[in-house]
Amino acid sequence: MSDATLPQTLTRNVAHAFGENRLTLAAVAILLLLALCALFGNVLAPYDPLTTDGAARLMPPNAAHLFGTDALGRDIFSRVIVAARLDLGMAISAVVLSFLGGLALGAAAGYFGGWCDRLIGRLVDTIMAFPLFVLAMGIVAALGNSVLNIIIATMIINLPFYCRFARGEVNVRREMGYVEAARMGGNRSLAVLVNHIIPNILPPMMVQASLNMGWAILNAAGLSFIGLGVRPPTPEWGIMVSEGASFIISGEWWSFVFPGAALVLAVFCFNLLGDGLRDLLDPRRRI
Amino acid sequence: MTALLAIEDLSLVFRTRHGTVRALEDVSLSVERGEIVGVVGESGSGKSVLAYAVMGLQDAAAQVQRGSIRFGGLDVLAASEQALAAVRGRELAMIFQSPRTALNPIRKVGCQIEDILRQHAALRRSDLRRHAINALARVRIPDPERRCEAYPFELSGGMCQRVMIAMALACSPFLLIADEPTTGLDVTTQAVIMDLIRDQSRSTRMSTLLITHDLGLAGEYCDRIAVMHAGHLVEVAATEELLSRPAHPYTQQLLAATPTPRSTVGGLVSIPGQLPDLRAELPACRFSARCRRHVPLCDERPLPWTALSPAHLVRCRVPL
Amino acid sequence: MDRAVARASGALPGAAVTPLLEARALTKRYPIGGRHKGAMLYAVDAVDLAIAPGECVGLVGESGCGKSTLVRLLARLIDPSSGTILLDGKETTAVSQATFTTLPERARIQVVFQDPTESLNPSFRVFDAIADPLRRLLGLRDKGKLAMRVHHAADLVGLPRELIQRYPHQLSGGQRARVGIARAIAVEPSLLILDEPTSALDVSVQAVILRLLDDLRTRLGVSYLFVSHDLNVVRLLCSRIIVMYLGRVVEAAPTEVLFGAARHPYTRALIGAIPDPARRGEARPRLDGSPRSPIDPDPDTCRFYGRCPIATERCAAAMPELTLFGDAHVVACHFA
Numbered sequence: 001m002s003d004a005t006l007p008q009t010l011t012r013n014v015a016h017a018f019g020e021n022r023l024t025l026a027a028v029a030i031l032l033l034l035a036l037c038a039l040f041g042n043v044l045a046p047y048d049p050l051t052t053d054g055a056a057r058l059m060p061p062n063a064a065h066l067f068g069t070d071a072l073g074r075d076i077f078s079r080v081i082v083a084a085r086l087d088l089g090m091a092i093s094a095v096v097l098s099f100l101g102g103l104a105l106g107a108a109a110g111y112f113g114g115w116c117d118r119l120i121g122r123l124v125d126t127i128m129a130f131p132l133f134v135l136a137m138g139i140v141a142a143l144g145n146s147v148l149n150i151i152i153a154t155m156i157i158n159l160p161f162y163c164r165f166a167r168g169e170v171n172v173r174r175e176m177g178y179v180e181a182a183r184m185g186g187n188r189s190l191a192v193l194v195n196h197i198i199p200n201i202l203p204p205m206m207v208q209a210s211l212n213m214g215w216a217i218l219n220a221a222g223l224s225f226i227g228l229g230v231r232p233p234t235p236e237w238g239i240m241v242s243e244g245a246s247f248i249i250s251g252e253w254w255s256f257v258f259p260g261a262a263l264v265l266a267v268f269c270f271n272l273l274g275d276g277l278r279d280l281l282d283p284r285r286r287i
Numbered sequence: 288m289t290a291l292l293a294i295e296d297l298s299l300v301f302r303t304r305h306g307t308v309r310a311l312e313d314v315s316l317s318v319e320r321g322e323i324v325g326v327v328g329e330s331g332s333g334k335s336v337l338a339y340a341v342m343g344l345q346d347a348a349a350q351v352q353r354g355s356i357r358f359g360g361l362d363v364l365a366a367s368e369q370a371l372a373a374v375r376g377r378e379l380a381m382i383f384q385s386p387r388t389a390l391n392p393i394r395k396v397g398c399q400i401e402d403i404l405r406q407h408a409a410l411r412r413s414d415l416r417r418h419a420i421n422a423l424a425r426v427r428i429p430d431p432e433r434r435c436e437a438y439p440f441e442l443s444g445g446m447c448q449r450v451m452i453a454m455a456l457a458c459s460p461f462l463l464i465a466d467e468p469t470t471g472l473d474v475t476t477q478a479v480i481m482d483l484i485r486d487q488s489r490s491t492r493m494s495t496l497l498i499t500h501d502l503g504l505a506g507e508y509c510d511r512i513a514v515m516h517a518g519h520l521v522e523v524a525a526t527e528e529l530l531s532r533p534a535h536p537y538t539q540q541l542l543a544a545t546p547t548p549r550s551t552v553g554g555l556v557s558i559p560g561q562l563p564d565l566r567a568e569l570p571a572c573r574f575s576a577r578c579r580r581h582v583p584l585c586d587e588r589p590l591p592w593t594a595l596s597p598a599h600l601v602r603c604r605v606p607l
Numbered sequence: 608m609d610r611a612v613a614r615a616s617g618a619l620p621g622a623a624v625t626p627l628l629e630a631r632a633l634t635k636r637y638p639i640g641g642r643h644k645g646a647m648l649y650a651v652d653a654v655d656l657a658i659a660p661g662e663c664v665g666l667v668g669e670s671g672c673g674k675s676t677l678v679r680l681l682a683r684l685i686d687p688s689s690g691t692i693l694l695d696g697k698e699t700t701a702v703s704q705a706t707f708t709t710l711p712e713r714a715r716i717q718v719v720f721q722d723p724t725e726s727l728n729p730s731f732r733v734f735d736a737i738a739d740p741l742r743r744l745l746g747l748r749d750k751g752k753l754a755m756r757v758h759h760a761a762d763l764v765g766l767p768r769e770l771i772q773r774y775p776h777q778l779s780g781g782q783r784a785r786v787g788i789a790r791a792i793a794v795e796p797s798l799l800i801l802d803e804p805t806s807a808l809d810v811s812v813q814a815v816i817l818r819l820l821d822d823l824r825t826r827l828g829v830s831y832l833f834v835s836h837d838l839n840v841v842r843l844l845c846s847r848i849i850v851m852y853l854g855r856v857v858e859a860a861p862t863e864v865l866f867g868a869a870r871h872p873y874t875r876a877l878i879g880a881i882p883d884p885a886r887r888g889e890a891r892p893r894l895d896g897s898p899r900s901p902i903d904p905d906p907d908t909c910r911f912y913g914r915c916p917i918a919t920e921r922c923a924a925a926m927p928e929l930t931l932f933g934d935a936h937v938v939a940c941h942f943a
Contacts, residue, residue: 176725176726177720177721177722177725177726177727178725178726178727178728178729178731180684180718180720180726181718181720181726181727181728181787181790182728182739183684183708184682184684184713184717184718184740184791185739185740185743185744185790185794186708186709186713186714186740186743186744187708187739187743188705188708188709189705191743196728196731199728199730200728200729200730329809329810329811330809427895429896443897444670445897446897473669473670473836474669474836474837474838474877474880474881475669475876475877475880475893475894476669477880477882478879478880478882478891478893478894479893479894479895481882482890482893500809500810501882502810503839503881503882503883503884504882506882506883506884506887507882507883507884507886507887508882508887526884526887527884527887530884540811541810541811544810544811544813544814545810546813546817546837546839546840546842546843547839548839548842548866548881548883550839550842550843551843552817552818552821552843552844553818553821555814555817555818555843556814557811557812557814557815557818558811558814561779
């Protein structure tokens with residue numbers, strides 16, 4: 001049994017987790033890049049993403065326009081950068097909401113069992129009875145096209161995922177010795193669940209959240225792609241791919257490849273981060 | 288007479304991300320026909336690693352640095368997977384620690400025994416069933432015809448272990464390796480299982496290598512006992528000799544730490560220190576850090592075997 | 608049940624000392640679903656026992672005998688189906704276990720659990736693991752006082768101070784076992800229930816922990832209920848031993864009396880099954896077969912019937928009750 005001789009510090013662990021895995025480091029770099037675009041997109045973009053220029057339609061990538069221009073003469077590079085805020089913002093909001101909701105419902109179902117478990121189980125089953133993307137489409141169609149509704153739709157369809165996961169993890173831990181010890185130590189049920197069990201399930205759930213982010217981004221972009229949710233001329237990767245897709249045959253590849261690549265990069269980055277996060281958060285893997 | 292199993296100077300390491308673990312070093316042991324040899328040691332002593340190496344089932348990260356294992360005429364370490372597969376289950380059998388997990392949970396018990404018979408015994412398909420039922424009856428499972436139709440989860444731990452023994456004994460092996468076969472079982476079930484193994488040994492001259500941490504168990508059932516510590520084999524002797532006149536300080540302390548009907552709490556001895564880290568640089572004798580009798584001579588390599596008598600070997604510079 | 612027998616099954620020989628913990632006709636039944644709809648599994652059936660202050664009582668029995676359930680009942684982690692548990696004469700079963708968790712009496716009975724790996728929260732440091740019951744049960748909020756109590760508990764169990772800020776996975780098996788004990792004694796309980804505290808440990812570490820437990824008991828004056836399947840270990844620490852089989856107490860006696868002159872055939876079989884190098888090669892009578900089903904057992908048949916080497920029709924017609932044989936030695940057998 002190897003015994004560390006120094007107490008743990010957060011920086012030591014961060015350094016270890018990222019140092020060990022170059023991919024994680026790369027993922028973090030990409031995330032920082034995306035965050036930069038999201039936060040300062042307006043400042044970084046060389047052109048106004050909304051200004052159209054009829055004369056400069058569908059120009060291939062060149063020195064003036066790094067990613068070329070779209071059918072309305074707008075600079076694609078600027079639009080891709082600015083779109084990061086919307087896409088990432090929608091995805092993060094949806095994931096955070098469904099994470100918290102799923103955690104609360106799933107943990108309660110897994111710990112208390114009985115009617116609580118049955119009720120929550122039915123809710124989850126109802127959501128999962130639908131093909132999830134179709135359900136998202138339905139929700140947005142019913143509630144109206146807006147960013148908020150995309151977030152709500154994505155949140156609802158991701159809820160079962162976290163709920164089931166949390167329920168399973170809590171179930172496994174419910175019978176463990178340390179839970180009984182917590183009860184012996186005077187903790188009531190809710191205290192046991194919140195203080196003793198949930199901290200242990202957070203690491204695996206965070207990994208799931210990170211992986212889920214990729215889906216959430218694709219979801220939001222997908223809804224926009226088919227015309228629900230975000231409306232043009234708002235820059236958003238999904239819409240841009242949709243608009244650019246009409247040019248596949250005629251050969252103006254830059255109008256859909258670059259926003260598509262941005263989506264790929266974002267999803268890739270979050271998938272890689274999942275592993276890095278697990279290393280960071282799991283106390284057992286800390287040095 | 289050549290021994291049935293001859294392990295000679297076996298050294299084995301595991302390559303891991305955190306360093307090379309020197310799991311076994313210069314282990315030599317032989318097992319004759321019909322004898323029950325116990326390999327006793329605490330967790331981390333390398334006894335299970337040894338058992339798996341004998342079966343040719345060592346982990347992919349394991350690397351044999353030197354030494355040999357000969358089973359009958361077969362060189363286990365050099366043999367091909369086909370040669371080993373032909374021998375395993377037929378001449379060489381193993382039973383594992385947790386019986387329920389060692390059995391396939393989705394197949395009936397009878398089918399699992401039939402699998403072994405089909406693989407290794409030259410039987411007609413119509414005879415397989417009958418032999419499977421006989422195998423269960425031989426381990427004294429009541430109502431064997433009905434039990435053949437049971438799944439492992441329907442049986443108790445002791446029953447599952449008996450099934451595993453039935454599978455191991457189905458083709459009357461020459462050598463049975465039992466890796467902690469009774470850990471987790473009740474003491475009454477343990478007695479029955481161990482009696483079964485011993486009776487089979489006596490009746491068919493089957494040799495047994497019993498891996499256990501329980502010195503008392505080894506004391507009752509084994510003809511000879513080999514004591515392991517941190518990857519080293521430190522002492523080998525006939526049971527009575529080992530228990531009454533241990534020569535290695537570790538053996539003596541292990542005996543003093545094991546509760547017996549005559550022990551008192553104040554009389555229990557604890558062994559100071561901890562197992563050395565097998566990834567680090569290790570001294571010639573791996574017990575030296577914890578040994579009261581340590582002298583500078585102990586650090587000289589190689590650490591020789593001292594024969595106190597032809598059957599009693601100890602690896603110590605200052606045996607008791 | 609006969610008052611003398613009741614006292615003998617638990618109390619010290621002679622003196623009528625108020626027991627620290629007393630269980631009367633304690634029963635726990637679980638409803639079984641599935642194939643046996645409506646049937647009940649009798650995990651613990653009409654158990655009487657008593658533990659005196661400062662006493663160390665051993666509880667032995669094989670898997671399925673109900674000792675884990677009994678431990679959970681006595682520790683008030685679950686509620687009994689019927690029967691009472693008295694702590695210093697006061698009924699703890701008057702309230703549900705959820706309510707009991709909030710009472711100050713909760714601190715008086717603590718448990719040291721079996722697997723030190725599983726019984727420590729992996730995301731709690733050692734300090735937090737020991738401090739949590741102090742905060743909850745004793746209401747200690749002051750950081751200074753809390754630290755003092757935690758350090759005191761760690762010192763009592765011989766846990767070096769530098770390990771207190773570590774996580775369980777950074778400790779060895781023996782160190783984890785010490786943390787489990789420190790956590791239990793930090794709140795100064797009157798009764799410590801030890802559920803197989805050393806079965807997951809190596810023999811050399813076990814020796815250390817057993818000596819520690821013995822030392823703690825004399826120093827702190829705590830009573831122990833020591834549950835184990837290893838009779839040699841129980842013999843070391845306990846002055847009195849209770850033997851359980853299929854939910855019932857079959858025999859209880861002072862330690863040396865039990866090992867020297869056991870009267871129940873099951874106890875004899877249990878003792879006979881302990882590996883003994885001195886009896887190598889001997890063919891001894893073995894207890895074969897499996898226990899009867901604990902589901903809806905026949906109340907008029909001895910639970911040991913069918914496996915018992917000396918059973919007769921009488922055993923199938925009437926359940927043997929605990930009877931007194933000599934000093935504090937009770938046996939439930941028609942032929943004892």
